[in-house]
Amino acid sequence: MKRSMLKQSLPTAAIAAALVCFTAGTARLAAQSGAAKTAPSAQVPRTADGHPDLSGVWWRGADVGGKLPGGGSITAPAGGRGATPPPTFPSLYTPAAAAKAKTLSDKDDPALGCTNTAFGTLNVSLFDVGAVGQIVQTPKFLIMLTETYNSFQIIPIDGRPRRTDIPPSNRGDGVGHWEGDTLVVDKTNFTDTSWIYAEGRVSFHSDAMHVVERYRRVDANTLEIEAIIEDPKVLTKPWAVPKQTLVLAPFDQIMELACSNETQSLMEGAAKQTANK
Amino acid sequence: MKRRALAVLVAGFGALAGGVPVWAHHSFAAAYDTTNAITVHGVISQVLLRNPHSWFVIDVKDASGKVEQWSFEAGTPSGMIRNGYKKDVIKEGAEVTIKGFRARDASQNRGMLRELTTADGKTYGMFGPQEGPGK
Numbered sequence: 320m321k322r323s324m325l326k327q328s329l330p331t332a333a334i335a336a337a338l339v340c341f342t343a344g345t346a347r348l349a350a351q352s353g354a355a356k357t358a359p360s361a362q363v364p365r366t367a368d369g370h371p372d373l374s375g376v377w378w379r380g381a382d383v384g385g386k387l388p389g390g391g392s393i394t395a396p397a398g399g400r401g402a403t404p405p406p407t408f409p410s411l412y413t414p415a416a417a418a419k420a421k422t423l424s425d426k427d428d429p430a431l432g433c434t435n436t437a438f439g440t441l442n443v444s445l446f447d448v449g450a451v452g453q454i455v456q457t458p459k460f461l462i463m464l465t466e467t468y469n470s471f472q473i474i475p476i477d478g479r480p481r482r483t484d485i486p487p488s489n490r491g492d493g494v495g496h497w498e499g500d501t502l503v504v505d506k507t508n509f510t511d512t513s514w515i516y517a518e519g520r521v522s523f524h525s526d527a528m529h530v531v532e533r534y535r536r537v538d539a540n541t542l543e544i545e546a547i548i549e550d551p552k553v554l555t556k557p558w559a560v561p562k563q564t565l566v567l568a569p570f571d572q573i574m575e576l577a578c579s580n581e582t583q584s585l586m587e588g589a590a591k592q593t594a595n596k
Numbered sequence: 597m598k599r600r601a602l603a604v605l606v607a608g609f610g611a612l613a614g615g616v617p618v619w620a621h622h623s624f625a626a627a628y629d630t631t632n633a634i635t636v637h638g639v640i641s642q643v644l645l646r647n648p649h650s651w652f653v654i655d656v657k658d659a660s661g662k663v664e665q666w667s668f669e670a671g672t673p674s675g676m677i678r679n680g681y682k683k684d685v686i687k688e689g690a691e692v693t694i695k696g697f698r699a700r701d702a703s704q705n706r707g708m709l710r711e712l713t714t715a716d717g718k719t720y721g722m723f724g725p726q727e728g729p730g731k
Contacts, residue, residue: 382674433648573674574673579644579647581644581646582627585701588700590626
């Protein structure tokens with residue numbers, strides 16, 4: 320391996336700038352995490368304005384490679400068990416999308432080159448490419464921080480309309496509103512250069528993708544997330560993402576870890592090798 | 597390159613059940629040949645705790661003293677750390693033996709790490725210490 324290949328891809332300045340904005344919520348976050356460890360109350364924490372406070376570090380009970388508290392390990396959610404498994408994103412491809420998918424493989428996944436996913440691992444956008452994410456909630460914003468590829472999303476929750484003057488991005492632009500105790504986050508304005516990673520499968524999507532996620536903190540330690548994804552250029556109908564249940568992690572700060580594209584050349588080499596056989 | 601002279605023991609003991617992670621952001625099976633198990637002995641030159649997956653880079657010396665570099669892909673760094681892996685526990689210069697599966701692209705000296713054993717006999721899997729809290 321040539322060391323020159325080991326270039327990092329870190330949006331460090333952007334992350335740092337974003338984190339400066341998050342300080343208002345950090346004290347509450349730390350207190351919340353401590354309370355969660357000592358008193359698993361059913362009471363949902365609330366902000367001063369009365370809304371549920373979704374702040375915290377959330378996961379499925381373990382990181383990748385670890386064991387869940389009840390046994391077993393994190394695996395990609397299956398498409399469903401039983402006679403009629405629920406549809407997956409690729410199962411709803413239009414004929415054109417299905418034809419395009421046949422020309423692509425894992426090696427084409429831009430995430431191998433450290434590009435963030437538009438909709439992330441384990442069927443929630445909070446994780447991006449990983450299994451842990453952090454939410455910091457302020458009166459104006461819900462801030463989602465992802466660990467594996469160090470991304471952030473700043474989602475207004477104070478009733479303002481969606482911005483119309485920003486370019487598309489790999490993770491889209493979101494705006495939120497409360498429906499009772501459920502926070503509804505509506506994301507559009509995606510590029511078509513990122514992929515999604517859900518149901519254990521990677522897939523391309525289009526710039527017309529529209530993600531609506533519904534976040535509900537059902538008790539102090541539990542966050543439920545449901546989502547509907549529309550992509551009229553790729554899917555024949557909206558994909559109803561199976562509901563995901565996350566729990567508070569026993570730590571209150573995610574890590575910032577660098578990313579390198581080592582795997583990309585490996586996958587490309589493997590694909591060439593296979594094609595030559 | 598004479599692989600045998602590099603102390604790289606290629607042993608085709610086949611795909612091992614559980615040897616390939618069932619969940620990753622890319623298909624390990626697409627990148628690595630699970631019928632091509634390899635064992636490499638050498639000295640750590642770099643440990644890269646980086647996303648999406650970590651890498652152990654080792655210098656392997658052949659009988660003539662010529663050094664060739666090999667790299668083995670491990671787990672995502674956050675998963676390794678939360679399973680008890682300490683960032684400085686395996687340092688540059690440490691003598692290790694790595695068992696893994698070779699990359700399908702044989703032009704690259706790379707593999708998927710299954711087990712790393714240090715000189716004092718401690719073993720590490722793809723996600724850190726074999727005796728880690730997640731095991």
